[in-house]
Amino acid sequence: MKKIAFLFAAYLLIVSVTAFSQSKDETEIRRILDRQVAEWNKGDIDEFMKGYWQNDSLMFIGKSGVTYGYINTLNNYKKGYADTVQMGKLKFDILHVKRISKDAYFVVGKWHLKRTIGDIGGHYTLLWRKINGNWVIVADHSS
16 A cells, blocks of 8 residues: 555656646747847847847738748837837746647747837737757747
């Protein structure tokens, strides 16, 4: 009986540790998102954009529709947030992280900009891919 109780306790410990631990990949994705927030809050859009795939196939979907390409997305950010007053202070709340495959994750969250000219916010969905050993956002739908 003691052996069964011990095995059951060991099983519960393993299950609980596994259930509450993040994978190395998920931890890295969260670290990149944290870095993006820090760079945005310093007013550095170029550094913020390092979380995105630097490729013409990057897809960004926002209030103006679909934008393709890293440079186009970067330019749209710089046009829409021309200074630190417009940028405000960014906060992300990650609601859901789902591994799709060994090299793809789907992330859902909320974004919020605290600004002196009026706060704004919404939700985002991000498709992450591991490309050349690095996790990058390949598609972003922010509303």
